[in-house]
Amino acid sequence: MRHVNLNLLPTLKALLETRSVSRAAELLHLSQPSISKQLAQLRQEFADELLVREGQRWLLTPRAERLLQSLSRTLEVLDELYAPVHFDPANCQRVFRLASSDYVAQYILPQIGEALAQAAPHAALEYSLWHKEQLPLLHSLELDLVSTLTDTLPAQLNSQCQGEDGLAIVMRRDHPLSRRPFGLAEYLAATHLQVSGGGDKEGAIEQALAPHGVSRRWFAKVPFFQAAVELLKRTDCLLSTPSHIAWQLAQDHDLILRPLPFACARQHYQLIWHQRYQQDPAHRWFRELVFPYLSGHLQQATRAAEQHLAAQSVG
Numbered sequence: 001m002r003h004v005n006l007n008l009l010p011t012l013k014a015l016l017e018t019r020s021v022s023r024a025a026e027l028l029h030l031s032q033p034s035i036s037k038q039l040a041q042l043r044q045e046f047a048d049e050l051l052v053r054e055g056q057r058w059l060l061t062p063r064a065e066r067l068l069q070s071l072s073r074t075l076e077v078l079d080e081l082y083a084p085v086h087f088d089p090a091n092c093q094r095v096f097r098l099a100s101s102d103y104v105a106q107y108i109l110p111q112i113g114e115a116l117a118q119a120a121p122h123a124a125l126e127y128s129l130w131h132k133e134q135l136p137l138l139h140s141l142e143l144d145l146v147s148t149l150t151d152t153l154p155a156q157l158n159s160q161c162q163g164e165d166g167l168a169i170v171m172r173r174d175h176p177l178s179r180r181p182f183g184l185a186e187y188l189a190a191t192h193l194q195v196s197g198g199g200d201k202e203g204a205i206e207q208a209l210a211p212h213g214v215s216r217r218w219f220a221k222v223p224f225f226q227a228a229v230e231l232l233k234r235t236d237c238l239l240s241t242p243s244h245i246a247w248q249l250a251q252d253h254d255l256i257l258r259p260l261p262f263a264c265a266r267q268h269y270q271l272i273w274h275q276r277y278q279q280d281p282a283h284r285w286f287r288e289l290v291f292p293y294l295s296g297h298l299q300q301a302t303r304a305a306e307q308h309l310a311a312q313s314v315g
Contacts, residue, residue, distance in 0.1 A: 005041070005045065006078065008038055008041060008042055008045070009075060010028065010075070011024065011028060011030075011035060011039070011042070012042050012050075012067065012071065013068075013071050013072070013075060014027045014028055015035070015039060015042075015050070015051060016050070016051075016060060016064055016067060016068040016071065017068070019051065019058040019059075019060065020058065021035050021036055021039065039051065046063060048061055048063040048064070049061050050063065050064040050067075051064065085280075085281050086281070087281035087282050087285055089119045089120040089123070090120065090121070090122075091122065092120045092122060092123045093122045093123060094123055094124075094282055095123070095124045095125070095126055096116070096123060096124070096125055096126070096144050096145075096286045097126045097127075097128070097142055097143045097145075098112070098125065098126070098128075098143070098144060098145050098147070098290065099127070099128045099129065099134075099143050099146045099148075100127075100129075100130050100146065100147040101129070101130065101148075101195075101197050102129060102197050102223070102224045102225055102226070103225050103245055103248075104147055104294070105127055105129075106225070106226075107248060107297065108293050108294060108297050109127055111293050112125070112289070112293050113125055115289055115293070116286075119289065128143070129197045129223070130146055130147075131196075131197070132148065132150070134146075135148075135150065135157075135272075136154050138154075139156065139274050139276075144273060144277065144283055144286060144287075145271055145272065145273050145286070145287055145290060146271070146273070147162070147269065147271050147272075147290075147294050148269070148270060148272065149165075149242070149267045149269045150268070150272075151267075151268055153270070153272065156274060156275040156276075157272055157273070157275065158272070158273055158274070158275055158278055159270040159271060159272045159273075160270065160271045160287070160291060161268060161269070161270055162270065162271055162291070162294050162295040162298050162299075163268075163269055163295055163299045163302065164266045164267060164268045164269065164302075165242045165266060165267055165269065165298065165302045165305075166242070166243050166260075166266050166267075166302075166306070167204060167240055167241065167242060167243060167246075167260055167264050167267070168240070168241070168242075168243040168246040168247070168257050168259060168260065168309060169187075169238050169239065169240050169246065169257070169258040169260060170232060170238070170239045170241060170246045170249055170250055170255050170256070170257060170258075171232060171236075171238050171239070171255065171256060171258065172232050172233055172235075172236075172255060172256075173254060173255065173256050175236055175238075175256075176236060177238075177258070178256055178258070181261075182258075182261060183261045184212070184214075184261050184262050186261070187216075187260075187261050187262075188214055188215075188216060188217070189217075190217075190236065190237070190238050191217055191218070191219035191235070191237050191238070192216045192217065192218055192219060192237060192238050192239070192240065193218075193219060193220055193221070193222065193231055193232065193237045193238070194220075194221040194222070195222060195223070195225055195227075195228050195239070195241065196221050196222065196223050197223040197224060202240075204264050204265045204266075204267055205240055205260075205264060207265065208262055208263065208264045208265070209262075219231075219235065219237050225245070225249065229249055229255070232253075232255060233253070240260065242267060242302075243257075243301075243302060243305035243306065243309070244297075244298055244301035244302040244305055246305060247301055247302075247304050247305035247308060248301055257305065257309060257312075258309075258312070259312070259313070269294075269295075269298055271287060271290065271291055271294060271295075
């Protein structure tokens with residue numbers, strides 16, 4: 001394919017329309033020598049004189065006359081190619097895809113859906129359960145955003161930190177350990193539940209226990225928090241989970257909150273997307289819509305949980 005210098009097309013248009021080097025220079029705010037130099041380049045590119053002097057006038061060659069007929073249309077197409085993309089939520093018909101845990105689906109997604117319906121009534125929302133093993137594969141998944149907890153990101157992924165949280169224990173109100181403080185030995189002697197859906201909510205606990213050479217005894221691993229809640233009500237199991245989730249579950253299901261009996265690293269929640277969406281106006285609008293709901297819920301519930309646990313330690 002022959003190389004074409006597109007930067008010369010505005011000069012070509014000005015020369016063919018004005019048939020004057022000086023007038024073209026005025027229109028383009030360039031010097032006459034500069035326009036003359038570009039005219040020489042154009043003649044070479046098109047292998048045609050384009051403009052031929054006749055006395056005090058310049059005449060168009062047949063090739064130049066044909067070029068003039070199509071040049072305006074060509075430049076309009078080029079302008080369209082380089083024009084910034086305008087995004088109008090009111091007319092958007094895109095399907096936005098978000099992935100996270102079933103907790104987010106239950107407690108935060110309804111607010112996001114309401115905001116999306118109001119701002120972009122023709123758009124749609126598709127939600128899926130996130131698994132931590134998918135993170136290196138995000139480039140191949142049809143997902144706009146992922147809300148999860150992680151401290152490491154593969155290359156080509158962008159993120160915005162929603163906040164951080166510690167871990168706490170949820171148990172039924174009449175659990176044997178609910179009546180008094182307990183230590184690591186009693187924690188390990190109990191049976192435990194794990195919620196597998198969403199991000200890595202268990203990794204920080206395993207890392208904290210590893211130096212002691214101990215591990216927890218599992219009773220059940222379930223994909224959803226609601227299933228874990230029903231098991232908590234009927235068994236002496238413990239659920240160790242991010243404190244904002246523990247606090248919310250305790251509020252809604254008459255469970256109680258207790259602190260972990262050992263130090264554990266805090267976890268960081270991220271809103272994640274692939275680099276290929278970074279400059280897309282619709283995607284940028286969607287993540288700016290979603291982020292305040294995710295971050296706001298996390299930070300509000302985390303503060304409530306920490307205040308509750310602090311009050312227990314004082315008592």
